[in-house]
Amino acid sequence: MSADLTEGRREPMTAAPSEVRTLHVSRLYLVATASAVPVSREFIRATLAYWKLDHHAADCALMTSELVSNAIKATGFKDRLPKSWEVTAEHVIAVQLRAIGEVLYIEVWDRSPMVPVKQEVTAEAEGGRGLHLVEALAKDWGTYWPPAGGKIVWAMVPLITLPSPALDGSTLQLRIPDGIEPPPGPVKEQASIALMQRVLDGLRQLL
Template sequence: MARLHLVTAASAVAVAREFVHQALRYWKLDDYAADVALMMSELVSNAVKETGFYDRQPLPWEVTAGHVMAIQLRAVGDELYVEVWDRSPREPAKQHVTADAEGGRGLHLVEALAKDWGIYRPPAGGKIVWALLATTQSPNPQLDGQTLQLRVPDELNPQPGPVKDQASIALMQRVLDGLRNLL
């Protein structure tokens, strides 16, 4: 599993694409990078349009907890999950597009590339839009102890509530995944 939190700004789309390429290179699943990066780009773009600064880069003091999204890649056997969480409860909908339309094809592309896709409502709120890609191989990273990320130290006074709880749960999930990889 690889996860990243981003501000819902237009630049998040490019960062998400690079995140996909780096993670899949590390997992030795490079052959799937183009399709997965496209799916991630479309899902991130939808999240930015729904909850963020789509038309400009925000000033630092404009960013609130409502402008944060999480992106995640999970490999389970020979299946690869692309997941994007944002705080909006509104579900993305496929749009009817014409041949000369400049946008609106995102979910159509995801549907064409994915084995399946859908929406999950986590207890923390918001939604996770996910897509599943079948692969012909499992990830095969070099386990070097560098993949476990550190959590935010308590002395930085992170805000209590669902975001801090979700970060703690995510840390525990990474620890559990790391321990399972050792078996």
């Protein structure tokens, strides 16, 4: 199986008609289980390598791990590997990588409306540092509630160089391990619509 979307477009900037901003988007749907964490990291590394943004891969993969882990805790199988018959069309999370102009966004969708909360961390604590790590590595982060439902937790990273290759419509093919791709259904469709709404809202901010 392959990632849902890798695309590039040219979007005009209103401030200077002679300039253009490039939009690159890649999206992946996964079952909300612990196995989604390493798969999402590989998705980030492979996509950034394809876009010639390898120097951002380590930090972005780490932030993605934390955001995906939170999405699994909110909507999936956080403590164990589920049996195949336990996985339903509702157990969906989605990861989107979006580069627009000089900014890169990591976006993770899940169907829970609950806001992720930074936990107070002590020296003795074994966990709870995820959002603190995201805050330290990202220039900004937050939560977006798409009209389609659920939530998208996002982290933003400034880019030094623009993504490539040239916008030729080429597609990066990524293999999703068996048992990690979610079955089709209304929740997967909801995730797709929600992430596209995030893309469209980002474009509207440029107008």
